[in-house]
Amino acid sequence: MPEPLKRKKKDGTSYERPPEIEAWLKKLETVDVAERLRQFATLSRKSIGYVPSEALVYFLRRAWADGMQGDFEKIFRILMKRIEQSLCSAISDSRMTGARGIREEIMDRFAERIAKDCKGRTGLLDFYEIRFDKAFAAFRTSALRQIGPTVVDTMPLGTDEDDGLEISAEVEAAAADFLGGDPEKFDDPAFRLELTAAIDCLPDDQKQIIGLLLQGFQIDSKDKNIMTIARILQCDERTVRNRRDRACKALKAILQEESAQ
Structure with missing residues (x-):
């Protein structure tokens, strides 16, 4: 046993x-x-x-x-x-x-x-x-x-496993958080492709923020030993949050427009 x-x-x-x-x-x-x-x-x-x-x-x-x-x-x-x-x-x-x-x-x-x-x-x-x-x-x-x-570039929504596109746990959590969507959506390969395409449409500064969020990086931390988005991009926390908010707003608009078609 x-x-x-x-x-x-x-x-x-x-x-x-x-x-x-x-x-x-x-x-x-x-x-x-x-x-x-x-x-x-x-x-x-x-x-x-x-x-x-x-x-x-x-x-x-x-x-x-x-x-x-x-x-x-x-x-x-x-x-x-x-x-x-x-x-x-x-x-x-x-x-x-x-x-x-x-x-x-x-x-x-x-x-x-x-x-x-x-x-x-x-x-x-x-x-x-x-x-x-x-x-x-x-x-x-x-x-x-x-x-x-x-x-850092935008991280793919899944991993290239032998058995096809498999969304990773941390990416699903991050995407669900900043999109405020239903986690079950991520089971749909078509939705993941739409989200990837929507991210690619973002300005470079916003795309970079989303890419880092999807990789699991936090925006800021008091612990100097933790690599954060603010430290990677060498800008303050407020700038990162503003770019994130603009990116999320744009992504929601793009995805809503795609759903309406």
């Missing part, structure tokens, strides 16, 4: 993995290590037998706890390969200056997180066994806020 998660909710109950992840863990526990590693090595989500990353995190942690250093290193390399693949899509060289260095920094920080979990920071990776993509998207956004890109 898979070991339960250790992290607790505010009410004192333990977090639980989704039923489909528990089913994967039980299934993988019935095969030998070599077969398990073979299945883990499949990188494409479209491939038959693709194992969700939540399961990789579980067996990575278990290998460390059981003292299986060789298995740990093999799973670690596979997981980091998946992360690298994801980052190449979200932080591409064509959209961001210094993208490679930023990707490497984020990977280093995630590897450090794994190391801390192994050394006793119990529960540090629990969320990654529940919803890996959402947990890593939040981790990536947090790292980007601190690192800050040299040049």
Whole structure:
């Protein structure tokens, strides 16, 4: 039986993995290590037998706890390969200056997180066994806020996964916030394309603000270690908010006009 998660909710109950992840863990526990590693090595989500990353995190942690250093290193390399693949899509060289260095920094920080979990920071990776993509998207956004890109273009509304356009969690939250729209709209690929086209119609200064908001950057912060929009653009908070408000007003007008046609 898979070991339960250790992290607790505010009410004192333990977090639980989704039923489909528990089913994967039980299934993988019935095969030998070599077969398990073979299945883990499949990188494409479209491939038959693709194992969700939540399961990789579980067996990575278990290998460390059981003292299986060789298995740990093999799973670690596979997981980091998946992360690298994801980052190449979200932080591409064509959209961001210094993208490679930023990707490497984020990977280093995630590897450090794994190391801390192994050394006793119990529960540090629990969320990654529940919803890996959402947990890593939040981790990536947090790292980007601190690192800050040299040049930022508008971030795509989705990630270029093998199985098509998949909207990322932080982009959906940001877009829902500044548009004040129904989150279910983002399930419609046509709407996402309309929104992308509308952003492209904005003046450069407004487009830049929206691009940064969609990447998860906050407008301003008292913490000097956090990279904010105001610091990236080297202007005051009021200027950023004014540009954002003008951009939001323009986007709403464009989208309403498109809907009316």
